[in-house]
Amino acid sequence: MKLEQLQTPALVADRAILNANMRAMMAMLEGKTLRLRPHYKSNKCAAIAHKQMELGAVGITCAKLEEAEDLIDAGVTDVLIANQVVDPLKIRRLAELAGMCRLTVCVDDGENAEALSKAACEAGTTIHVLVEFEIGMERCGVADPDLYVALARKVSTLQNLVYDGIQAYAGHVSHMASDEERRSYTDENAARLRSLIELLKHNGIEVHTLSGGSTGTSRIKAEQGLYTELQAGSYLFMDSTYRALGNLPFRNSLFLLTTVVSKRGALTILDAGVKSLGVDQNEPIFLTMDGEEIKVDHMAVNEEHCKLFSPDHDLSLGDHVLIVPGHCCSTVNLHDRLYLFENGEVVDRLAITARGKSR
Amino acid sequence: MKLEQLQTPALVADRAILNANMRAMMAMLEGKTLRLRPHYKSNKCAAIAHKQMELGAVGITCAKLEEAEDLIDAGVTDVLIANQVVDPLKIRRLAELAGMCRLTVCVDDGENAEALSKAACEAGTTIHVLVEFEIGMERCGVADPDLYVALARKVSTLQNLVYDGIQAYAGHVSHMASDEERRSYTDENAARLRSLIELLKHNGIEVHTLSGGSTGTSRIKAEQGLYTELQAGSYLFMDSTYRALGNLPFRNSLFLLTTVVSKRGALTILDAGVKSLGVDQNEPIFLTMDGEEIKVDHMAVNEEHCKLFSPDHDLSLGDHVLIVPGHCCSTVNLHDRLYLFENGEVVDRLAITARGKSR
Numbered sequence: 105m106k107l108e109q110l111q112t113p114a115l116v117a118d119r120a121i122l123n124a125n126m127r128a129m130m131a132m133l134e135g136k137t138l139r140l141r142p143h144y145k146s147n148k149c150a151a152i153a154h155k156q157m158e159l160g161a162v163g164i165t166c167a168k169l170e171e172a173e174d175l176i177d178a179g180v181t182d183v184l185i186a187n188q189v190v191d192p193l194k195i196r197r198l199a200e201l202a203g204m205c206r207l208t209v210c211v212d213d214g215e216n217a218e219a220l221s222k223a224a225c226e227a228g229t230t231i232h233v234l235v236e237f238e239i240g241m242e243r244c245g246v247a248d249p250d251l252y253v254a255l256a257r258k259v260s261t262l263q264n265l266v267y268d269g270i271q272a273y274a275g276h277v278s279h280m281a282s283d284e285e286r287r288s289y290t291d292e293n294a295a296r297l298r299s300l301i302e303l304l305k306h307n308g309i310e311v312h313t314l315s316g317g318s319t320g321t322s323r324i325k326a327e328q329g330l331y332t333e334l335q336a337g338s339y340l341f342m343d344s345t346y347r348a349l350g351n352l353p354f355r356n357s358l359f360l361l362t363t364v365v366s367k368r369g370a371l372t373i374l375d376a377g378v379k380s381l382g383v384d385q386n387e388p389i390f391l392t393m394d395g396e397e398i399k400v401d402h403m404a405v406n407e408e409h410c411k412l413f414s415p416d417h418d419l420s421l422g423d424h425v426l427i428v429p430g431h432c433c434s435t436v437n438l439h440d441r442l443y444l445f446e447n448g449e450v451v452d453r454l455a456i457t458a459r460g461k462s463r
Numbered sequence: 464m465k466l467e468q469l470q471t472p473a474l475v476a477d478r479a480i481l482n483a484n485m486r487a488m489m490a491m492l493e494g495k496t497l498r499l500r501p502h503y504k505s506n507k508c509a510a511i512a513h514k515q516m517e518l519g520a521v522g523i524t525c526a527k528l529e530e531a532e533d534l535i536d537a538g539v540t541d542v543l544i545a546n547q548v549v550d551p552l553k554i555r556r557l558a559e560l561a562g563m564c565r566l567t568v569c570v571d572d573g574e575n576a577e578a579l580s581k582a583a584c585e586a587g588t589t590i591h592v593l594v595e596f597e598i599g600m601e602r603c604g605v606a607d608p609d610l611y612v613a614l615a616r617k618v619s620t621l622q623n624l625v626y627d628g629i630q631a632y633a634g635h636v637s638h639m640a641s642d643e644e645r646r647s648y649t650d651e652n653a654a655r656l657r658s659l660i661e662l663l664k665h666n667g668i669e670v671h672t673l674s675g676g677s678t679g680t681s682r683i684k685a686e687q688g689l690y691t692e693l694q695a696g697s698y699l700f701m702d703s704t705y706r707a708l709g710n711l712p713f714r715n716s717l718f719l720l721t722t723v724v725s726k727r728g729a730l731t732i733l734d735a736g737v738k739s740l741g742v743d744q745n746e747p748i749f750l751t752m753d754g755e756e757i758k759v760d761h762m763a764v765n766e767e768h769c770k771l772f773s774p775d776h777d778l779s780l781g782d783h784v785l786i787v788p789g790h791c792c793s794t795v796n797l798h799d800r801l802y803l804f805e806n807g808e809v810v811d812r813l814a815i816t817a818r819g820k821s822r
Contacts, residue, residue, distance in 0.1 A: 111552065111553065111822045112822065113821055114822075145766065145767070167766070167767045168734075187724065187734075187767070188725050188732075190722060190723075190724050190781050191470065191471065191722055191781070193470065194470065212725055212727075213725070213726075213780055238727070242730065243725070243732055243765070243768060243770060244725035244732050244768075245725075245727075246727075247727060275765075363549060363550055364549075365547040365548075365603070366547050366571055366572070366604075367572075368571075368597070368604075368605075368606060371601065373547075373602055373603050375527075375546075377821075378743040378793050379792075379793060379796045379819075379821045380821045382737070383742070383743050384742050405743070406602065406634075407526070407792055407793065408504070408527060408546070409602060409603075421549055421572055421574070421575065422549050422550070433738075433766060434737050434738060434766065437738045437797070438796070438797075438819065438821075439819065440819055459819075460738075460797065460798065460799055460818075462472055462735065462738045462739045462767060462797075463470045463472065
C-alpha cells in the first residue's frame with residue numbers, strides 16, 4: 105500500500121529515520137554514565153517503548169498513572185511516573201502496580217509521601233521515590249535545599265518507600281534557541297544540583313539517581329556526566345520546534361499526511377486542523393511528498409483545516425501534503441494509529457495505546 | 464457518586480445547564496423561519512445528537528466523513544457534511560452512505576462535483592449538494608458570484624446529485640467581541656447572499672437551503688430571516704471564548720475537573736494540560752467547586768499541567784478545580800467520555816463516539 109493511499113489526515117512516521125534517531129541516541133550515550141529512560145508522553149506506543157528497552161533504555165518515563173498502567177499492562181518492567189500522584193484512589197492503584205514492576209514516582213510534599221507509604225504497606229509493595237527539585241521551570245518540586253533534605257529524609261524513613269534520588273526537569277531550557285544558552289543554563293542548574301547532592305550527602309542521604317533532561321539538552325547532559333538518567337522523548341520524532349534548534353543528531357520522522365480539499369488562487373486548504381495537529385508550540389512546516397518545503401506567505405490552523413497562502417507553489421485539489429507538527433507530543437495524543445512507512449510504502453501500523461490517557 | 468470522586472482530569476457537564484441551553488436555542492428559533500441543524504464537531508456524542516433531533520433539529524451538521532458515519536451508524540436520518548470531500552475512496556464511501564440517510568455534502572469545484580455524481584450513479588444513490596459560497600472567512604467556497612452560478616448549474620445538471628442551495632459559513636464573525644460588529648458583518652454578508660440568490664433565480668436556479676451560522680451569530684440570524692439552517696454547536700457547552708461575548712442566552716455547562724497536585728506559595732499546579740484542554744482559542748477560566756472564579760495573576764498551560772499564579776487564593780493539595788475551556792470543540796475531541804452531573808452528583812456518562820474522527 106502506498107502512503108498516498110491512506111485516508112487523511114493520517115499520522116505517519118518514516119521508519120528508517122525513526123530507527124536512525126533511536127540509534128543516534130544510543131550512540132550519543134555510549135561510554136557515558138548517562139542512561140536513557142525515554143519519555144512515553146511523546147510516542148504513547150507500547151511497541152516503541154519495547155523497542156527502546158531492547159536498544160538499551162533502563163526503563164521508561166511517563167507522565168500519568170494511566171500511562172504507567174498501559175506500559176505495565178504491555179510488560180514493561182521499570183517505569184517512572186515523573187509527576188506527583190495525590191488522589192487517594194490513584195495512590196492505591198499506584199501501590200498495587202508497584203507489585204507488578206519496579207515503579208518509581210515523584211514526590212514534593214510530606215503528606216503525599218505518607219499517603220504513598222501507607223498505601224504501599226497495605227498493598228505489601230515497595231514504591232521507589234524521586235523527590236522533585238524545582239530547577240527553574242516554576243512547576244512542581246521543592247525549591248529550597250533545606251526543605252528538600254528534610255523531605256528526602258522523611259521519604260527515607262517511611263515504610264515501604266525507597267528514596268532513590270532526585271527528579272529535576274528543566275523543560276524551559278530544552279527549547280532555548282542557542283546551544284550556548286542551553287549549555288549555560290544547564291551548567292547553572294548543574295551547580296545547584298551538585299551543591300544539593302553535597303548537602304544530602306552531608307546529611308547521610310545518598311543519591312543513586314538524578315533523572316531529568318530532554319531531547320534539547322541530551323548532548324549537553326551526556327557530556328556533563330552529572331545526571332544518571334535522561335528523560336528525552338521527542339528525539340524519536342522531532343517536530344518544527346526542535347527542527348529550529350538545528351544542532352541535534354535527530355531528524356524529523358513524524359508527519360501528518362493531509363489532502364488538499366479546496367483551492368482558490370494562492371489559497372490552499374488542507375483537511376487537517378487542531379483536531380489532528382498539536383498547536384501548543386511552533387507553527388507547523390508543510391512539505392510536498394518529495395520532502396520539499398512549501399514556502400508559505402502566511403498560514404492558519406483552524407479546527408479541521410490548515411489554510412496556506414502560498415503564491416509560489418502550485419498545489420492541486422487532491423494533492424497530498426506532509427505536515428511537520430509544531431509539537432510531536434500533543435500531536436501524537438490526537439491519534440489512535442501511527443503508520444510507519446519506508447520508500448513511500450506503508451510497512452506497519454502501531455496502536456497509540458496510551459492516546460488520551462491523561463488521568 | 465460525587466463529582467469529586469471522579470478520577471481527574473475528567474470532562475464533565477452540568478446536565479441542568481446543558482438542557483437549559485438546548486431549550487434556550489429552541490426558544491430563540493420559535494416562530495422564526497430559521498431551523499436548527501446543530502454542528503456535531505462541538506459534542507461528538509451520538510446521544511446528544513439524538514436529543515437535539517428530539518427537540519426539533521432538522522438534521523445534524525458535521526465536519527468529516529467519519530463523523531457522518533458515526534451519526535448514521537447511530538441512526539441519525541439527516542446529515543450534512545459541511546465540507547468538501549475529495550479523496551476517491553471517501554467519495555465512494557460517501558455515495559454508499561447516501562443510501563442510508565439523507566446525506567448532503569458541500570462542493571466548491573466542478574471536477575469534485577463530477578466525481579460525486581459518478582460515485583452516486585455507481586452506488587445507485589442520491590447525494591444532496593450545497594455549493595459553498597466564500598463569505599469572508601478566506602477558506603473553502605466559491606468567491607465569485609458568476610462562477611458560483613456556473614457551478615450550481617453544473618451540479619443541478621449532474622446525475623444523482625441534487626442542488627439544494629448554499630453553504631455560507633462566516634466563522635470569523637462568530638467571535639467578534641461586540642454584538643454591533645457581529646450584526647454589521649452579518650448584515651453585510653446577508654446583502655451579498657441576497658444578490659447571489661437573486662442572480663441564481665435569474666438563472667433559473669432555486670435555493671431551497673441557505674445553511675451556516677454559529678452560536679455567536681444565532682440570534683442575529685434568527686431575527687434576520689435569511690438563512691434557513693443554523694449550524695451552531697457550541698451553544699450546548701459554551702467556553703471562555705463565548706463567555707467573553709456575554710450577550711447570548713447560553714451558559715457554561717462544560718468543565719474540566721482537575722486536581723491540585725503541587726503547591727508552592729502562590730503557585731498551584733493542576734493535573735491537566737494541553738492533552739486534555741483545547742488551547743487553540745482563549746485562555747481557560749478556573750473555578751472553585753462552588754463556581755467562584757479563581758483570580759490568577761498569570762497562568763500557563765503545559766502538556767499535562769496548568770500553572771496558576773494566584774496569590775489571593777488558598778488552594779490546597781488534593782483540592783479540585785473546575786476549568787472552563789478556552790474552546791469547547793477542541794477540548795471535547797481530547798476525551799472519550801463526558802460525565803454529566805447535577806447538584807454535585809454524577810448522573811450519566813456519555814460516550815464521545817466521534818472523538819478523533821477527523822478523516
